[in-house]
Amino acid sequence: xxxxxxxxxxxxxxxLLLLLLMAVGCAPRESAVEVGNREGVLHLAISDExxxxxxxxxxxxxxxxxxxxxxxxxxxxxxxxxxxxxGAAESWETSTDGLTWTFHLREGLQWSDGTPLDAQTFxxxxxRALAPSIGSEYAYVLFPIKNAERFAAGEIPDFVAVGVKVxxxxxLRIELEHPTPALxxxxxxxxxxxxxxxxxxxxxxTINLSNPWARAGTLIGNGPFQLTEWSPDQHLRAERNPHxxxxxxxxxxxxxxxxxxxxxxxxxxxxxxxxxxxxxxxxTKIKAYQTDAPELLRLDPFFQTAxxxxxxxxxxxxNPRVRRALALAIDRDALADHVLTGGERAAPRLTPPNTNGxxxxxxxxxxxxxxxxxxxxxxxxxxDGLRPLEVITRPREIDRLVLEAIxxxxxxxxxxRTEIAVxxxxxxxxxxxxxxxxxxNAAWIGDYLDPETFLALFITxxxxxxxxxxxxxxxxxxxxxxRAPDEATRxxxxxxxxxxxLTELPMVPLYHGTQxxxxxxxxxxxxxxxxxxxxxxxxxxxxxxxxxxxxx
Numbered sequence: 049x050x051x052x053x054x055x056x057x058x059x060x061x062x063x064l065l066l067l068l069l070m071a072v073g074c075a076p077r078e079s080a081v082e083v084g085n086r087e088g089v090l091h092l093a094i095s096d097e098x099x100x101x102x103x104x105x106x107x108x109x110x111x112x113x114x115x116x117x118x119x120x121x122x123x124x125x126x127x128x129x130x131x132x133x134x135g136a137a138e139s140w141e142t143s144t145d146g147l148t149w150t151f152h153l154r155e156g157l158q159w160s161d162g163t164p165l166d167a168q169t170f171x172x173x174x175x176r177a178l179a180p181s182i183g184s185e186y187a188y189v190l191f192p193i194k195n196a197e198r199f200a201a202g203e204i205p206d207f208v209a210v211g212v213k214v215x216x217x218x219x220l221r222i223e224l225e226h227p228t229p230a231l232x233x234x235x236x237x238x239x240x241x242x243x244x245x246x247x248x249x250x251x252x253x254t255i256n257l258s259n260p261w262a263r264a265g266t267l268i269g270n271g272p273f274q275l276t277e278w279s280p281d282q283h284l285r286a287e288r289n290p291h292x293x294x295x296x297x298x299x300x301x302x303x304x305x306x307x308x309x310x311x312x313x314x315x316x317x318x319x320x321x322x323x324x325x326x327x328x329x330x331x332t333k334i335k336a337y338q339t340d341a342p343e344l345l346r347l348d349p350f351f352q353t354a355x356x357x358x359x360x361x362x363x364x365x366x367n368p369r370v371r372r373a374l375a376l377a378i379d380r381d382a383l384a385d386h387v388l389t390g391g392e393r394a395a396p397r398l399t400p401p402n403t404n405g406x407x408x409x410x411x412x413x414x415x416x417x418x419x420x421x422x423x424x425x426x427x428x429x430x431x432d433g434l435r436p437l438e439v440i441t442r443p444r445e446i447d448r449l450v451l452e453a454i455x456x457x458x459x460x461x462x463x464x465r466t467e468i469a470v471x472x473x474x475x476x477x478x479x480x481x482x483x484x485x486x487x488x489n490a491a492w493i494g495d496y497l498d499p500e501t502f503l504a505l506f507i508t509x510x511x512x513x514x515x516x517x518x519x520x521x522x523x524x525x526x527x528x529x530x531r532a533p534d535e536a537t538r539x540x541x542x543x544x545x546x547x548x549x550l551t552e553l554p555m556v557p558l559y560h561g562t563q564x565x566x567x568x569x570x571x572x573x574x575x576x577x578x579x580x581x582x583x584x585x586x587x588x589x590x591x592x593x594x595x596x597x598x599x600x
């Protein structure tokens with residue numbers, strides 16, 4: 049039998065352990081930012097949970113923000129200058145007639161699992177991106193390639209006829225339907241990225257929409273970072289890819305993407321030390337940060353237009369007079385002056401002004417008298433007989449405020465009643481694709497600095513059209529622009545196209561955006577970038593710059 053006093057030392061030991069645990073528990077816990085500064089891990093917000101990380105299927109900006117860290121195309125966008133720079137291809141040249149481009153790949157390119165990739169990988173990835181069964185909504189940007197459109201439409205079954213040819217393992221030749229000076233810019237887009245076909249073949253096939261390859265554990269990329277975690281609606285973690293061609297020059301050890309649809313939640317996370325960078329900021333907080341913490345606030349330029357799509361297959365929006373009445377009853381200047389506080393500009397046209405030397409010459413105006421006349425001519429005087437229209441949108445503060453203002457304008461000027469339906473991004477995208485809406489609140493960020501990237505949105509059956517609108521005159525103007533022999537002729541054709549668009553109005557532009565966001569002082573290399581795409585390999589963290597924030 050144990051002596052009765054034998055339990056006493058154990059009780060004393062337990063008490064000492066309890067005191068130690070209490071002391072540890074009372075010690076201040078490091079925030080995610082503090083740990084990130086020490087470990088070289090950047091924490092940033094994205095506006096939505098990604099729908100997909102498959103480069104050939106992604107269309108949402110939040111998806112592409114992650115994808116550009118994981119993959120690299122033949123060419124790349126320099127986030128500091130918005131210029132096109134070498135990516136997987138170290139150089140390229142074009143023929144004198146502009147119809148043949150030859151890309152020279154770097155030696156030793158590898159996937160993040162160490163598997164080599166070469167010109168054949170790129171060629172076979174183009175096969176997938178253009179495959180009719182994949183149905184990529186972004187495939188249309190590749191249609192300048194010879195026979196690409198016909199292959200995507202199923203008119204040509206054999207990819208041999210398409211103008212993507214392997215010359216040798218390090219040389220890829222692309223033949224075009226017509227001269228396309230923007231080809232290097234087009235090739236920076238995810239739809240032109242290579243995909244790890246060796247992985248896709250193991251998991252269900254290369255042309256299989258249900259293939260589960262694009263997730264943590266199976267997603268293999270060729271970019272500066274590799275996906276290691278994906279906790280839905282929580283975070284995605286991408287760690288430095290040791291097989292990237294310049295891995296030694298990548299300063300960050302990891303990037304953690306945090307999805308936040310709500311900008312107020314983002315700001316709270318920033319204040320709590322959970323984020324280095326937000327993707328937005330509540331409009332009501334901008335002035336406070338301008339006054340009390342300007343060093344944390346950024347209002348960067350943004351190559352973006354916010355607009356509303358009309359479902360032109362649904363009455364009464366199948367009537368151009370109704371669409372035009374709605375467009376003319378919106379006071380865009382009032383939106384910019386009294387609703388938006390981040391430096392956004394009224395958008396009387398789709399294409400942002402001075403886009404590569406182009407500005408639309410026929411802007412929309414605010415004309416409520418003409419709007420009422422048009423509505424009456426369409427059979428709805430003072431809105432009589434006009435059913436309530438539903439506007440679908442995502443759960444974003446800026447969208448809610450703008451739509452509420454427009455709702456009041458339409459009620460006051462036209463007698464029109466509208467209902468605002470807030471939907472998660474996945475549902476909103478699905479409803480747009482299926483034309484399951486009346487009016488959809490949307491926005492577009494230019495893929496490259498050219499009017500084509502905006503105007504091509506509304507071409508007949510375009511992957512991002514989502515309005516049901518088809519207009520032969522519009523399509524013809526864009527086709528002539530693509531084949532124009534000189535810049536003046538090209539821009540003149542774009543003028544024709546945008547004039548037609550702003551007459552028929554399958555959409556109505558609202559404002560040109562800016563990028564209001566918060567950024568901590570220890571982040572280095574985050575330069576203003578109107579296209580907003582970056583690969584993160586040029587970023588770094590300087591822990592010595594960390595300081596207690598002077599928050600408003």
